[in-house]
Amino acid sequence: MGKLMKDKLIEHLQDAHALETNMIVMLQNNIAACADDGIRHVYEWHLDETRRHEKLLRERLEELDSAPSLRKEGPAIGGAFVKGLVDGVRSDKHGKMARDSYIAEQTEIAAYELLKRVARHAGDEKTMDLAENIRLEEVNMVVHLSEHLDRFVELSLEEQGLEVATLV
Amino acid sequence: MGKLMKDKLIEHLQDAHALETNMIVMLQNNIAACADDGIRHVYEWHLDETRRHEKLLRERLEELDSAPSLRKEGPAIGGAFVKGLVDGVRSDKHGKMARDSYIAEQTEIAAYELLKRVARHAGDEKTMDLAENIRLEEVNMVVHLSEHLDRFVELSLEEQGLEVATLV
Numbered sequence: 001m002g003k004l005m006k007d008k009l010i011e012h013l014q015d016a017h018a019l020e021t022n023m024i025v026m027l028q029n030n031i032a033a034c035a036d037d038g039i040r041h042v043y044e045w046h047l048d049e050t051r052r053h054e055k056l057l058r059e060r061l062e063e064l065d066s067a068p069s070l071r072k073e074g075p076a077i078g079g080a081f082v083k084g085l086v087d088g089v090r091s092d093k094h095g096k097m098a099r100d101s102y103i104a105e106q107t108e109i110a111a112y113e114l115l116k117r118v119a120r121h122a123g124d125e126k127t128m129d130l131a132e133n134i135r136l137e138e139v140n141m142v143v144h145l146s147e148h149l150d151r152f153v154e155l156s157l158e159e160q161g162l163e164v165a166t167l168v
Numbered sequence: 169m170g171k172l173m174k175d176k177l178i179e180h181l182q183d184a185h186a187l188e189t190n191m192i193v194m195l196q197n198n199i200a201a202c203a204d205d206g207i208r209h210v211y212e213w214h215l216d217e218t219r220r221h222e223k224l225l226r227e228r229l230e231e232l233d234s235a236p237s238l239r240k241e242g243p244a245i246g247g248a249f250v251k252g253l254v255d256g257v258r259s260d261k262h263g264k265m266a267r268d269s270y271i272a273e274q275t276e277i278a279a280y281e282l283l284k285r286v287a288r289h290a291g292d293e294k295t296m297d298l299a300e301n302i303r304l305e306e307v308n309m310v311v312h313l314s315e316h317l318d319r320f321v322e323l324s325l326e327e328q329g330l331e332v333a334t335l336v
Contacts, residue, residue, distance in 0.1 A: 004330055099278045106274035110267045113314075117321040121332060146281075153285040162172055164289060 001122045006064065009122045012115040013061050014069040016131070019108050020054040021068070026104060030097055035155055042144045043101075049141075053134050060130055095156035102145050108138045169290045177290045178229065180283040182237040184299070185225040187276050189236070191218050194272060198265055203323055210312045211269075217309075221302050228298055263324035270313050276306045 001009070027047040034040045061067055112135035119127035154164045169177070195215040202208045229235055280303035287295035322332045 002330075004328065005325075008325065008328065008330060095282060099275075099282060102278040102281075103271065103275050106278075107267075107271050110270040110274075113270075113317055114263060114267060114321060114324075117318060118325070121321070121325055121330070149281055150285060153282060153289070156282075157173075157176065157286070157289060160172065160176065162170075162176060162289070 001124065005122045009115075009118055009124060009127065010061065010064060010066045012111070012118050013057055013064070013066070013127065016108070016111045016115055016134075017054065017057040017061065017068045019104075019111055020050055020057060023050045023104060023108065024054060026100070030101065033093060034097065035094065035159075036148075036151055039148050039151060042141075042148065046141050046144075049137050053137070056130055056134070060127060063126075092156050093159060094152050098145065098149060098152035098156070102142065105138050105142045105145065109135055109142070112138065169292065173290045174232065177283075177286055177292060177295065178232060178234045180279070180286050181225055181229050181232070181234070181295065184276070184279045184283055184302075185222065185229065185236045187272075187279055188218055188222040188225060191272060191276065192222060194268070198269065201261060202265065203262065203327075204316075204319055207316050207319060210309075210316065214309050214312075217305050221305070224298055224302070228295060231294075260324050261327060262320050266313065266317060266320035266324070270310065273306050273310045273313065277303055277310070280306065 024047065027043050027050060031040055031043045031047065034043060058068055112131045116128055116131040116135065119125075119131060157164050192215065195211050195218060199208055199211045199215065202211060226236055280299045284296055284299040284303065287293075287299060325332050
């Protein structure tokens, strides 16, 4: 693998690592704030997975004689992004949580789709497999979040004092 | 529909409208910057759809005696969010374009999933149908973007002077 290609691969690995690091913080916040046991369990399960992802990416970076980028470990994902669009909502903790969680997972999926392809061009099968295995766990998390969307919306309405109709 | 519930529904409609307004700008930028005819065609097609979405949401807001929120029409979606994570990349126009487009579509999908459910609680079938119909077109756009991911990555590598291997 040429130096330019290796640099490119490492950039993508560092991006993915930064996303996982931010995700750990986001999941811890959601676990603390969530009012539903079933959803909290989903978050706890995924926190274990996310810690493993962070470790796997850090180890792969070290094997490539690199390291996580400190610079890239910025603010929690999701929150800052959507903030401007939901600032008008006085209190919609669970609505924001659902939206931010979903977007954060999809952001990771996009990162792994790109990482997988860059690794393929670099001929790095180990990183290809790593990216694909992690991507599948992120896709699985999206499925779990989607399954709980009705409950998220009920919580969102309840916390604003709205009556929740029985859904058909 | 009670006033609180109607306010909630309008908030979600305004969020969705703000996303579509931002998406129009993002798509125009991508059409101008994209180096691939096939991908540009996908963006052009979706720009027409997006303009229609913006109009449908604006009309629904007017039917509910409301209007788009000016406050919510902030910076282009996607770009600002991912910026912090890809600042290290000197020039990766098409890589960023792929990622931002994917995340922006998923953000819209999340918004329509929530809007649809809030409309259901509000007993507003017209908004339910509107949200579901637009959501399906956003999902379709994700499929098109995913189909072009290989090409996006090739363009990303090429613009950085990297040799692109023939993919298996």
